[in-house]
Amino acid sequence: MSRRGKPSRMYSDNATTFKGSDRELRFIHQEVIKSELFKNFISNCAENNVEWHFIPPRSPHVGGIWEAGIKSMKFHFKRIIGQSLFTYEEMYTCLTLIEACLNSRPITPLSSNPDDLSPLTPGHFLIGTALTAPAESDVTEINIHRLDQWQKIQQVRQHFWKRWSREYIVELQQRSKWATSTRPAAVGDIVIVHEDNIPPLCWSLGRIEAVQPGRDGKVRTVSVRTKSGVVKRSVHKLSPLPV
Structure with missing residues (x-):
């Protein structure tokens, strides 16, 4: 909430940390209701309740799109990191950079103007515009022992980008059986x-x-x-x- 603002609905799996947080928030809510000092506060916030939905236990497929994104991230991240050791700050920075990569993927055209090539991305739903990053030199081919701390993190991001973006593009191009016809490429697409x-x-x-x-x-x-x-x-x- 501090980063993105207060949501109206939250969806998560049945992890013990999430269930514990749910119990704690319910307890705080009940304590607030009992207090006479916060009745006005409750009345003002009643229309802004946050609903927390849990998917069935041991059923990650119910999570749909967010579980697929987590799987895609973990698959490449484990192979890139290998046996490397990161501090908390390095790991947090690296995951934030990878988060930006995932949220930069194009979803659909932003407008019907034929001269406008800007796509709608998940970043638009988060910050209102497309996510950007400063230009960095390519360090994927440099030995890791010759890199400083920041360059090591950049190398991880660049390796992840090359692997994940290539896989994502392939998923968009469905190769169907030759017995069935698909919509051909058309002008304006x-x-x-x-x-x-x-x-x-x-x-x-x-x-x-x-x-x-x-x-x-x-x-x-x-x-x-x-x-x-x-x-x-x-x-x-x-x-x-x-x-």
């Missing part, structure tokens, strides 16, 4: 262009301006307008936004 060596929190977005169908009528090549101009790409190098 906003897509993620597969590019190498993209810095963290940066996504190469573009809008399809023209399609070049083959002799069989299937669209395999399109012209995409990006910030750097119009480029021609195969549809296999493009991923539509999830929404």
Whole structure:
């Protein structure tokens, strides 16, 4: 609440720490109700109650999207960290940088303007705009023993970004069976262009301006307008936004 503000609903699993917090908050609430001094306070806050919902025990699949995000983060983070030891401050900084990477993913176009390539991201729901990060030099290929404390954290973030962003883009491009037809790329669609060596929190977005169908009528090549101009790409190098 100190970071994001007071929510109206909270969803979590049945971890013992969460259940204990729920009992403690309920106890405090009952004590406040008994006090005559806080009746006015209660009446003013009655319409701002926070609902805490728990998913069934031992059923992480009920968590849906947030459990999937946690799984994706843990999968790559464990392999990047390995046997490295971090202080609390280093680990907290590293997790915050990775949090920004996850919340920078594009969801859907922000407007219907064909010249606007800005996407809606989870960061917009958190701070009202897209998340950004200062430019940092690439240290992924440098031996870890030659890096200072900050560069080690940057190296972890850059390794995570390369692994996770590549996996996320592949998930957006569903490869269905050849027996069923899918919606082809169309003019006006906003897509993620597969590019190498993209810095963290940066996504190469573009809008399809023209399609070049083959002799069989299937669209395999399109012209995409990006910030750097119009480029021609195969549809296999493009991923539509999830929404």
